[in-house]
Amino acid sequence: MIKSSPRTLRPSLLAATIALSFAAAVPQGLAQQADDAQAPDSKPAKEGLETIVITAQKRAQNLQEVPVAVTAFTGDEMSESVIKDIYDLQTNVPGLGAFQSQSATNSSFSIRGVGTSSQNFGLESSVGLYVDGVYRARQNSMINNLVDVEAVEVLRGPQGTLFGKNTPSGAVLIRTVKPSHDGDDSFVEATVGNYGLLNLSGATSFSAIEDVLAFRVTAFSSQRDGIISDVTFGDDVINDRDRWGARLQALYTPNDDLTLRVIADYAEIDEICCGAPVQVSNFMAREIPGKFGSDAFLAGPPFNATVLNGGDDFFDRVTAVSFLPESRMKDRGLSAELTYDINDNYTLVSISALRKFDSYDTIDSDFTQAELFGTTNDASQESFSQELRIDYTSENLNAIIGAYYFTQDLDLDYSLFTDTYFNEFYLANFQGALDDLFNGINGLSAATGGLIAPVADAAPAGTGFDHRAEQEHKSYAIFGQFDYQLNDQWTLTAGLRYTDEDKELSTVFEENLPGGTPFPTFFNSIGDPTVPESIVPGTLIYGAGVAGAVLQGIALGQIDIMTPEGQQALQALVPFQTPGWGFQALGATTATRPDINATLPDDQITGTLKLSYQPDNNTLWYASVGTGYKSGGTNTDRIANGFEPIFDAETSTSYELGLKKDFPEQDVRVNFAAHHTTVDDFQANTFTGNGFNLQNAGDYEINGFELETVWLPTDNLEVKLSYALVDAEYKRFERGNCWVAYTWHTGIVDPGQESTDPANPNPYCNRSGDRPGGEPKNYAVLSVKQHFELSDDIYAYVLAEYSHTGEVILDGSNDPYAVQDSYNVLNLRFYMNFSDYDTDVILWGRNVTDEDYINRTNFNTPIQEGKMNAYVAEPATFGITVKKRF
Structure with missing residues (x-):
């Protein structure tokens, strides 16, 4: 026979004492029965399978008599299992998923394949998370240590009736240890x-x-x-x-x-x-x-x-x-x-x-x-x-x-x-495709002593x-x-x-450029230079084509930049002389x-x-x-x-x-x-x-x-x-x-x-x-x-x-x-x-x-x-x- 310690019931009996005596949530008689069933100074009443008392329906019931798929743990079980946080729970709960991604404040939970990413703040959780009966609206608030916990229940399936914020896939109920008068639970x-x-x-x-x-x-x-x-x-x-x-x-x-x-x-x-x-x-x-x-x-x-x-x-x-x-x-x-x-x-x-x-x-x-x-x-x-x-x-x-x-x-x-180095990174993506255009604008700027501006940073650092x-x-x-x-x-x-x-x-x-420069709105998509029909006015490739034609006209003497017509033609270069011109084309x-x-x-x-x-x-x-x-x-x-x-x-x-x-x-x-x-x-x-x-x-x-x-x-x-x-x-x-x-x-x-x-x-x-x-x-x-x-x-x-x-x-x-x-x-x-x-x-x-x-x-x-x-x-x-x- 195995001897139980005075304050720790024998764990072999289905983690003995998964009894969740939520006295505040149930009639006093039921609560007292649950308390008596798990008195810490007594040995188990008999060897064999133990009665597990849960509150999945907001009253004390025997797990084996509740028509709900539930997995339950006591705080002692979690402590013995060295369960540090809610992520570790999934090891012992079939159908539960819990993982961390982009940051410590981003966590995701799922039950039976239905879950919600916390990466977007517009989302609510598909899994209801409750601590001491209180709904936790942000999944991220659940990732801290599970300490001094009386019990945890994981309910699988939609919870559309009893629990706070209605949820489509399930609920995790955490109950902490309540105060006592004898102090022997310290x-x-x-x-x-x-x-x-x-x-x-x-x-x-x-x-x-x-x-x-x-x-x-x-x-x-x-x-x-x-x-x-x-x-x-x-x-x-x-x-x-x-x-x-x-x-x-x-x-x-x-x-x-x-x-x-x-x-x-x-x-x-x-x-x-x-x-x-x-x-x-x-x-x-x-x-x-x-x-x-x-x-x-x-x-x-x-x-x-x-x-x-x-x-x-x-x-x-x-x-x-x-x-x-x-x-x-x-x-x-x-x-x-x-x-x-x-x-x-x-x-x-x-x-x-x-x-x-x-x-x-x-x-x-x-x-x-x-x-x-x-x-x-x-x-x-x-x-x-x-x-x-x-x-x-x-x-x-x-x-x-x-x-x-x-x-x-x-x-x-x-x-x-x-x-x-974001501007250099941006330009590297167009390496070769726009080199002739950039060289042409910068050469014209040098030839005019800076009267015509050079190419501006397509994607300057410090933009927000x-x-x-x-x-x-x-x-x-x-x-x-x-x-x-x-x-x-x-x-x-x-x-x-x-x-x-x-x-x-x-x-x-x-969109905030460095120094408060207004954000440009010239280009809205990249287009495909190999498919002419995909190049439409407003795209980066179309704008590059028009600017290139102007530079060629100037080089051949067909455009005189000193004339009003020439000044009008130079407007085709303005987008590329404006800081941030590349952002619109980069993507959404x-x-x-x-x-x-x-x-x-x-x-x-x-x-x-x-x-x-x-x-x-x-x-x-x-x-x-x-x-x-x-x-x-x-x-x-x-x-x-x-x-x-x-x-x-x-x-x-x-x-x-x-x-x-x-x-x-x-x-x-x-x-x-x-x-x-x-x-x-x-x-x-x-x-x-x-x-x-x-x-x-x-x-x-x-x-x-x-x-x-x-x-x-x-x-x-x-x-x-x-x-x-x-x-x-x-x-x-x-x-x-x-x-x-x-x-x-x-x-x-x-x-x-x-x-x-x-x-x-x-x-x-x-x-x-x-x-x-x-x-x-x-x-x-x-x-x-x-x-x-x-x-x-x-x-x-x-x-x-x-x-x-x-x-x-x-x-x-x-x-x-x-x-x-x-x-x-x-x-x-x-x-x-x-x-x-x-x-x-x-x-x-x-x-x-x-x-x-x-x-x-x-x-x-x-x-x-x-x-x-x-x-x-x-x-x-x-x-x-x-x-x-x-």
């Missing part, structure tokens, strides 16, 4: 590891008025060197960790019927993030001999940049940039949760919250050592939310009815700025392409859901939600754009219907249909002509068939859920190399299933297997991104290109039938845990966790170069509990085989056709964690 914890990792955290509760008023203080900090080196700035400088935070709580319980919990929290991040080494170089085309790209001339003067090869060198984790990326974030909030038991049947719950989130990041957005251009994002968000509901509980009926209000103000200041986006957002909702027990075996669940959304959106675009990112002002009113009815069949205490069958929704908005980036800056709301419908089955005699648990999900007007966001293409993709379909099993073959051995199949594709996406890198290197045209004129391709391609970016079709994780006693007072276990991630399409264009092959990751852990000292010691390793893989996304390098960069995953990490309770 702890300090320290983790040290390679790459200079040092994590410190601690929490303590104390009673101000016995059984009436208690407080809890939590604090943490996390420091680590980077995992990416730079040829100029040194080793291990990028993707570091530098973050800290604190939380102060008060719990007021003046009587048995009333509970008030107030939480104030604050967290900061200040990091060098994120590195994106070269994945595919364009020094020379892979399949077209003699074709050279931007890397070829960046390696020479005046740039003299270090050019990286990409390919196999990508996993050396080395970059060459002109300045290091910076990411800063401040997240803070104040919430109050009031629970009042009106009588034995009715409970009133109110959750109010104020939140403020600020982020700033600046990156070398040419991703080269040449000083070409960079970008900054400076954003702030303020929100207020109020939930008010009545919970009803009786013998055969449980019901919730409520209202929800959410409002936020979102401001974004964005700037793309040119650096020292700025925009300010503002959004005022109000959302109202009323909702209700009931569970009615038809008889001892059948239960009907039904819910409905009405949501009303109103957004006022404004984006002002500016640097061209003038009209401002955006829009009001987006919308409303939606969503809900759920479930039928559950429980023939015995160990079996639950259920069938459900649910719908979800998130509102539309405006693209806050500069995008190409042909793409609409306003995008519509996204809606989803999911059909699910599930089985939850325990085999007590064999100590086996099997939870299975098969689903079919359709998403209408899916909000797709993909980087094109010249800005983000954010638009409604059309119809998106996902078929799949999740399997979660637990087997306890002996008292000392635990085996878990989880698997998710996510078969997702765009059923209709007619205006998606086109291949860039693969076409440049091979000359093979994207099969989605529907233009039959090679000289005038569409700026978009048909992606119908393609897979979405960042979503593996197959994911599985197997863990084996062996328990043993080192002595009477030292309990221990060893655990091996092996995960398999199937092939991932890294980019929405499905470029053949944007494919990550399947990969496998091994995590190991050795845990010891010293009961006499109430102390845990954990030796751990993550990705111990140092598997190399791209972290879910790559992108076309800005304005460097044929080149790709990508975000690398963490290498092997090792460390030791010590946790002392008192």
Whole structure:
């Protein structure tokens, strides 16, 4: 028999104590039952499978009796697993995706193939993120350390009824440890590891008025060197960790019927993030001999940049940039949760919250050592939310009815700025094509002693392409859901939600040349000099042709510049004598754009219907249909002509068939859920190399299933297997991104290109039938845990966790170069509990085989056709964690 430590239940019993006793959110009787089930000073009631209590339907229920696909963790499990932040959760949650990209303040989450990039501030999350019942509007606010957490639940499928801001793919619910009066839940914890990792955290509760008023203080900090080196700035400088935070709580319980919990929290991040080494170089085309790209001339003067090869060198984790990326974030909030038991049947719950989130990041957005251009994002968000509901509980009926209000103000200041050598970079792209014209104008200027101006800088350094986006957002909702027990075996669940959304959106675009010179508007496209019919008035090639003809006329004596006619002819040279004349022709990112002002009113009815069949205490069958929704908005980036800056709301419908089955005699648990999900007007966001293409993709379909099993073959051995199949594709996406890198290197045209004129391709391609970016079709994780006693007072276990991630399409264009092959990751852990000292010691390793893989996304390098960069995953990490309770 395995002995449990006084304050740590035996982990083998399905992570014993996943009971989530959310007393403030459930009737007092249910809450007390949950508390009794997980009393920390008692041993498990019996060996075998444990009861897991969750609140996925906003009341305490046995996981095996809830018709929802849910994965749940306790805070102790997360601590033992050395889960540092929400990104690490995906290892143990089938169907969950979470990854970081451009900066530490940009994070993306998905469930069952439906997710949202945070690269565009006009987007809301497809995955609802909640901490202590409060909706977090910005995905980025969730990336800080998960410390002093009581439990985490991941709900898969649309959440269109009960949870705050209606979401189309699922929800992540995080509940922190609440204050206590006895103070025996205090702890300090320290983790040290390679790459200079040092994590410190601690929490303590104390009673101000016995059984009436208690407080809890939590604090943490996390420091680590980077995992990416730079040829100029040194080793291990990028993707570091530098973050800290604190939380102060008060719990007021003046009587048995009333509970008030107030939480104030604050967290900061200040990091060098994120590195994106070269994945595919364009020094020379892979399949077209003699074709050279931007890397070829960046390696020479005046740039003299270090050019990286990409390919196999990508996993050396080395970059060459002109300045290091910076990411800063401040997240803070104040919430109050009031629970009042009106009588034995009715409970009133109110959750109010104020939140403020600020982020700033600046990156070398040419991703080269040449000083070409960079970008900054400076954003702030303020929100207020109020939930008010009545919970009803009786013998055969449980019901919730409520209202929800959410409002936020979102401001974004964005700037793309040119650096020292951008003009030379621009001209290198036209090397030879315009040399005769430039030489002619400069020669004429010299011959006239400067009376006629020379060629001006086409793209001068210090130019800023700025925009300010503002959004005022109000959302109202009323909702209700009931569970009615038809008889001892059948239960009907039904819910409905009405949501009303109103957004006022404004984006002002500016182009600011150095010294306040007016921005030129001469040229709007490049054209193709080999196809005369593509050269139209207003294009750069047409203007160059007219100016060249004037110079030839002057050289032949056909134009006398001293005459009025000659002076008129010289006007053809003026565009090339005006600073910034090249920006209009460069692309949408640097061209003038009209401002955006829009009001987006919308409303939606969503809900759920479930039928559950429980023939015995160990079996639950259920069938459900649910719908979800998130509102539309405006693209806050500069995008190409042909793409609409306003995008519509996204809606989803999911059909699910599930089985939850325990085999007590064999100590086996099997939870299975098969689903079919359709998403209408899916909000797709993909980087094109010249800005983000954010638009409604059309119809998106996902078929799949999740399997979660637990087997306890002996008292000392635990085996878990989880698997998710996510078969997702765009059923209709007619205006998606086109291949860039693969076409440049091979000359093979994207099969989605529907233009039959090679000289005038569409700026978009048909992606119908393609897979979405960042979503593996197959994911599985197997863990084996062996328990043993080192002595009477030292309990221990060893655990091996092996995960398999199937092939991932890294980019929405499905470029053949944007494919990550399947990969496998091994995590190991050795845990010891010293009961006499109430102390845990954990030796751990993550990705111990140092598997190399791209972290879910790559992108076309800005304005460097044929080149790709990508975000690398963490290498092997090792460390030791010590946790002392008192």
